[in-house]
Amino acid sequence: MTAHSRDEILAFGTATSEGAATTAGLDHWRSLPISQAPQWADQEDYKAAVAELSQVPPLVFAGEVDVLRTRLAEAARGEAFVLQGGDCAETFAGSTANRISARVKTILQMAAVLTYGASVPVVKMGRIAGQFAKPRSSDTETRDGVTLPSFRGEIVNGYEFTEEARRHDARRMVQAYHTSSSTLNLVRAFTQGGFADLRSVHAWNQGFLANPAYAKYEEMAAEIDRAVRFMGAAGVDFEAMRRTEFYSAHEALLLDYERALTREDSRTGNPYATSAHFLWIGERTRQVDGAHVDFLSRVRNPIGVKLGPSTKVDDVLALAEKIDPTREPGRLTFITRMGAGVIRDVLPDIVSGVKDAGLEPVWVTDPMHGNTVTAKNGYKTRRFEDVMDEVAGFFDVHRELGTHPGGMHVELTGDDVAECLGGANLVDESAFEEHYESLCDPRLNHEQSLEMAFLVTEALTHPDRRA
Numbered sequence: 149m150t151a152h153s154r155d156e157i158l159a160f161g162t163a164t165s166e167g168a169a170t171t172a173g174l175d176h177w178r179s180l181p182i183s184q185a186p187q188w189a190d191q192e193d194y195k196a197a198v199a200e201l202s203q204v205p206p207l208v209f210a211g212e213v214d215v216l217r218t219r220l221a222e223a224a225r226g227e228a229f230v231l232q233g234g235d236c237a238e239t240f241a242g243s244t245a246n247r248i249s250a251r252v253k254t255i256l257q258m259a260a261v262l263t264y265g266a267s268v269p270v271v272k273m274g275r276i277a278g279q280f281a282k283p284r285s286s287d288t289e290t291r292d293g294v295t296l297p298s299f300r301g302e303i304v305n306g307y308e309f310t311e312e313a314r315r316h317d318a319r320r321m322v323q324a325y326h327t328s329s330s331t332l333n334l335v336r337a338f339t340q341g342g343f344a345d346l347r348s349v350h351a352w353n354q355g356f357l358a359n360p361a362y363a364k365y366e367e368m369a370a371e372i373d374r375a376v377r378f379m380g381a382a383g384v385d386f387e388a389m390r391r392t393e394f395y396s397a398h399e400a401l402l403l404d405y406e407r408a409l410t411r412e413d414s415r416t417g418n419p420y421a422t423s424a425h426f427l428w429i430g431e432r433t434r435q436v437d438g439a440h441v442d443f444l445s446r447v448r449n450p451i452g453v454k455l456g457p458s459t460k461v462d463d464v465l466a467l468a469e470k471i472d473p474t475r476e477p478g479r480l481t482f483i484t485r486m487g488a489g490v491i492r493d494v495l496p497d498i499v500s501g502v503k504d505a506g507l508e509p510v511w512v513t514d515p516m517h518g519n520t521v522t523a524k525n526g527y528k529t530r531r532f533e534d535v536m537d538e539v540a541g542f543f544d545v546h547r548e549l550g551t552h553p554g555g556m557h558v559e560l561t562g563d564d565v566a567e568c569l570g571g572a573n574l575v576d577e578s579a580f581e582e583h584y585e586s587l588c589d590p591r592l593n594h595e596q597s598l599e600m601a602f603l604v605t606e607a608l609t610h611p612d613r614r615a
């Protein structure tokens with residue numbers, strides 16, 4: 149996140165539909181078909197929550213959001229690489245200092261590997277400080293003959309399998325806001341207060357050096373240390389290295405929440421979603437005439453859209469026309485999540501259709517969501533080799549078409565969990581019982597995340613070799 153002026157902070161007003169012309173359509177989504185919306189149990193609680201959220205301070209500022217758009221424009225041109233990472237579903241209880249710092253540190257380490265190894269600036273973004281709402285394949289879940297509403301993320305209901313916990317409780321939106329606020333406060337402190345200093349690159353390593361990814365990281369950190377000492381001796385001013393830009397992002401699934409946190413930038417009259425810098429539209433809610441696409445087309449934040457294996461080129465062009473009619477650099481990111489088995493077959497038509505239409509979005513790979521399988525013992529999991537194969541397919545397709553592989557979007561944690569199978573320090577199913585913590589999708593653990601960063605660096609520096 150970048151420094152912002154006092155004027156910018158004061159520049160937000162509550163975005164009312166009666167305001168400037170640009171904010172007039174902010175409630176149009178309410179008249180459109182909507183997927184994955186909760187059914188709030190208590191209307192009074194709902195009204196009170198929305199009223200409260202309409203008055204709270206913004207979590208992010210217009211100036212920061214505008215800078216991020218320019219960074220994404222660089223990634224679209226192939227001048228930077230985007231790294232988005234974090235939980236599938238954040239939790240209130242998991243939003244502790246230790247866990248947040250482990251996640252931020254993991255992203256910083258991966259970014260250091262990419263920046264140092266591939267000499268490319270990395271746009272760092274967390275699925276953090278707001279990633280609380282989950283779309284589900286099924287509205288209900290059945291256990292031992294009992295059927296209850298599915299868990300939809302802690303902003304909607306609780307994970308516990310009881311009728312009370314699974315009720316859609318609008319007061320949770322307020323708790324999600326406050327948890328996002330304290331999380332982002334810590335992220336800002338870490339990334340602006342010296343924790344992200346590249347001179348700490350060594351101190352971020354936390355694992356046993358016998359594990360290959362940690363050993364490799366240690367080697368790289370020693371090289372960076374040497375380079376830093378050399379630059380220091382040569383009189384380089386390190387002040388800029390103490391801080392790093394770090395952006396927040398989540399799926400903009402819960403439109404009640406997003407609408408209530410939208411504010412008008414009084415400098416321009418433009419509406420900004422202030423819940424996060426970057427918002428994306430999920431695979432299940434990207435209908436071009438639906439509520440989510442309509443609402444997000446009206447805020448100034450850079451917008452991502454997930455694209456799954458059934459995506460048609462015409463849908464993609466229609467989404468681009470609706471969300472980015474003026475073709476503003478950095479406005480639009482397509483996050484492809486095809487599945488390792490089909491990416492080489494389905495991605496080329498989409499990318500070439502977009503290229504032929506003269507568009508230049510950021511192309512990001514999400515190698516997680518097309519590769520989910522159920523393990524023999526019932527856990528949702530992903531194989532590290534499938535994840536890496538999708539990344540390799542993504543690089544292959546963009547290399548063949550002459551387009552830019554602009555970044556990756558990964559579900560990961562800084563903790564030593566066992567949720568995804570494989571990796572150099574082999575995780576197998578027997579570890580799930582004790583070390584599977586995710587309430588939704590399986591994440592790469594800390595070591596698997598680092599391993600991925602090394603493999604992707606290789607793909608960026610030697611495009612002829614496989615990731």
Ligand SMILES: O=C[C@H](O)[C@H](O)COP(=O)(O)O
Binds near residue numbers: 236282283284285588
């Ligand atoms: O990230 C989210 C999941 O992929 C999504 O919630 C679907 O999961 P489900 O099939 O378990 O509902």
Ligand SMILES: C=C(OP(=O)(O)O)C(=O)O
Binds near residue numbers: 429430455
């Ligand atoms: C639900 C998610 O992804 P997708 O919309 O791609 O399925 C997610 O990112 O957690």
Ligand SMILES: [Mn+2]
Binds near residue numbers: 237559588
């Ligand atoms: Mn997920």
